[in-house]
Amino acid sequence: xxxxxxxxxxxxxxxxxxxxxxxxxxxxxxxxxxxxxxxxxxxxxxxxxxxxxxxxxxxxxxxxxxxxxxxxxxxxxxxxxxxxxxxxxxxxxxxxxxxxxxxxxxxxxxxxxxxxxxxxxxxxxxxx
Numbered sequence: 001x002x003x004x005x006x007x008x009x010x011x012x013x014x015x016x017x018x019x020x021x022x023x024x025x026x027x028x029x030x031x032x033x034x035x036x037x038x039x040x041x042x043x044x045x046x047x048x049x050x051x052x053x054x055x056x057x058x059x060x061x062x063x064x065x066x067x068x069x070x071x072x073x074x075x076x077x078x079x080x081x082x083x084x085x086x087x088x089x090x091x092x093x094x095x096x097x098x099x100x101x102x103x104x105x106x107x108x109x110x111x112x113x114x115x116x117x118x119x120x121x122x123x124x125x126x127x128x
Contacts, residue, residue, distance in 0.1 A: 002045050002053055005060055005067050011046035018045040019056075024066040033059050 002009055002018075009018040019030035034041045037055040039048070048056075060066055065073060081089030091098045097106040 002048055004053065004057055007067060009045055011044065013045060014041065015039065015043050015045045015048060016041040022060075022066050024064065024070040025060075029064070033064075 002011060004019075005022055007022055009021045011018075016027070016030055016034060019025050019033060020027050025033070031041060033056060037052065037059055039052050039056070078089070078092050082093050083089070088098050095109065096102065097109055100106075
C-alpha cells in the first residue's frame with residue numbers, strides 16, 4: 001500500500017478515489033493535486049511509481065494542511081472558543097450541536113428528549 005502523509009491509502013482503487021482517505025483531502029482537491037502532479041487520475045494506487053508518490057507528497061506538504069496538522073489546528077480553534085467563553089465554545093463543551101435548528105433536530109445528540117407534556121409514547125395499558 002502506498003503511504004502518503006503517514007497514512008496508508010487503498011491500493012486497489014484509482015488514485016483519484018484513494019487520496020480522499022487522507023484527512024483534509026476531498027475528491028475535488030484530489031483531482032487538483034493529481035492535475036498539478038501530472039498523474040493520470042485513472043491509474044491504480046498500487047501502480048504509482050516512487051517518483052509519483054513523492055510528487056504528490058511534495059504538493060501536499062507545500063499547499064495543504066492534512067492529517068495531524070489539520071486535526072491539531074481544528075482542536076486548537078475549538079479550545080480557543082471554549083477559553084473565550086463564546087456560544088460555540090460552550091456548545092462544544094457540552095457536546096451539543098453548534099449550528100442549525102437544535103430544538104427539533106439533534107435528537108441523537110441530546111437523546112430522544114421530548115420537550116412538551118404529553119408528547120411521546122404512552123405507557124402500555126393506558127387508555128387513549
